[in-house]
Amino acid sequence: MAITLPDEIRTVRLILSQCLANLSVRFLMNRNSYNKIAHLWNVARNGFFGREREYLDAILSVAPIGSTILDLGCGTGRPMAEYIVSRGRCVLGVDQSEEMLRLARQKLPHEQWVLSSIESYEPVEGYHGALLWDSLFHIRRTEHELIVSKVVRGLPSGGRLMLTVGGSARPEFTDFMYGEEFYYDSNTPQETETFLQRLSCRMVIGEYMNLPDGGRDKGRYAIVAEKI
Numbered sequence: 001m002a003i004t005l006p007d008e009i010r011t012v013r014l015i016l017s018q019c020l021a022n023l024s025v026r027f028l029m030n031r032n033s034y035n036k037i038a039h040l041w042n043v044a045r046n047g048f049f050g051r052e053r054e055y056l057d058a059i060l061s062v063a064p065i066g067s068t069i070l071d072l073g074c075g076t077g078r079p080m081a082e083y084i085v086s087r088g089r090c091v092l093g094v095d096q097s098e099e100m101l102r103l104a105r106q107k108l109p110h111e112q113w114v115l116s117s118i119e120s121y122e123p124v125e126g127y128h129g130a131l132l133w134d135s136l137f138h139i140r141r142t143e144h145e146l147i148v149s150k151v152v153r154g155l156p157s158g159g160r161l162m163l164t165v166g167g168s169a170r171p172e173f174t175d176f177m178y179g180e181e182f183y184y185d186s187n188t189p190q191e192t193e194t195f196l197q198r199l200s201c202r203m204v205i206g207e208y209m210n211l212p213d214g215g216r217d218k219g220r221y222a223i224v225a226e227k228i
């Protein structure tokens with residue numbers, strides 16, 4: 001006997017399946033695109049941009065020698081992980097792209113590299129600093145506070161995290177880099193600072209790395225925050 005579902009249940013099922021489809025399209029788009037451009041990224045991302053090194057120094061200044069720094073969306077490990085290791089700390093790098101991680105492993109074979117989405121990764125206590133550098137804005141903004149709350153939970157009091165967000169208010173969008181399409185979404189700097197305060201963090205640094213130009217560049221804002 002055929003069972004007919006009420007319209008409401010069919011609608012909910014349809015919405016749920018569309019949400020799941022959207023989620024996996026977004027996730028797969030960025031993963032596939034980073035896998036494709038990893039070798040080009042590796043050549044281009046060969047040094048610090050702006051004051052990145054000073055932000056990292058602010059993280060390392062409160063992380064003991066020999067301690068571990070969690071790097072979510074670590075990419076190829078250059079320049080961030082390389083600098084962290086050169087300063088006597090260890091790196092636990094997490095990334096969804098096999099190719100980016102392969103390059104990171106090649107550079108720094110003694111560090112820990114984990115293939116995972118940031119969304120599903122459950123940080124375990126034991127790190128003294130954390131980075132979400134140019135990676136959080138590849139994830140839907142509604143998930144940012146939860147992700148950051150999990151990272152903050154694993155930090156010791158006085159430990160610091162650094163992250164970037166988009167520098168202007170705008171809806172989610174996709175854009176192209178090296179001919180591949182990437183998904184972006186972000187809370188504003190103000191919204192991000194507000195939820196960091198809710199998570200018992202104090203701002204150490206909050207500044208624009210580049211201002212929105214009203215066109216393709218939506219701006220980028222750097223934050224270093226400390227767990228109280």
Ligand SMILES: C[S@@+](CC[C@H](N)C(=O)[O-])C[C@H]1O[C@@H](n2cnc3c(N)ncnc32)[C@H](O)[C@@H]1O
Nearest residue numbers: 034073074075095096097117118133134135138
């Ligand atoms: C713009 S690159 C930045 C890499 C590195 N943090 C740096 O500063 O050079 C973004 C990185 O985040 C990773 N990423 C983006 N979304 C991710 C997600 N949802 N889960 C895990 N990694 C992600 C990408 O694979 C890529 O390696």
